[in-house]
Amino acid sequence: MQDVLHARLSTAIREPELSKMWESERTTFTTSSGYGIDTWLTAPEVVIESRGRDVFLRFHAGDGDPAHRKMKAAFARAIERYAPGVHVDWLDDQPVAA
Numbered sequence: 001m002q003d004v005l006h007a008r009l010s011t012a013i014r015e016p017e018l019s020k021m022w023e024s025e026r027t028t029f030t031t032s033s034g035y036g037i038d039t040w041l042t043a044p045e046v047v048i049e050s051r052g053r054d055v056f057l058r059f060h061a062g063d064g065d066p067a068h069r070k071m072k073a074a075f076a077r078a079i080e081r082y083a084p085g086v087h088v089d090w091l092d093d094q095p096v097a098a
Helices: 015-026 065-082
Strands: 003-009 047-051 054-059 088-090
Touching: 003 065, 015 047, 015 065, 054 065, 065 088
Parallel strands: none
Antiparallel strands: 003 054, 003 088, 047 054
């Protein structure tokens, strides 16, 4: 089953830039630096859709809530790293299955 997380950014970012940010985060493994997904070696590939400031992350989690929390943290970290000052608000307490 595909999972969908819904975020709203404080500033709109185009899909190609969001994808580059995520891929950089997903493939960065810098142990103990606080960057990259060094504690999550199976970070999923994500389909990113954006509509203005709203961003939808579609992926296959497999293990539910722990993966959703990791996904949210990693995506927010990617945004913060490449677009300082842009804030991510998560609009769903629970992910929506699609």
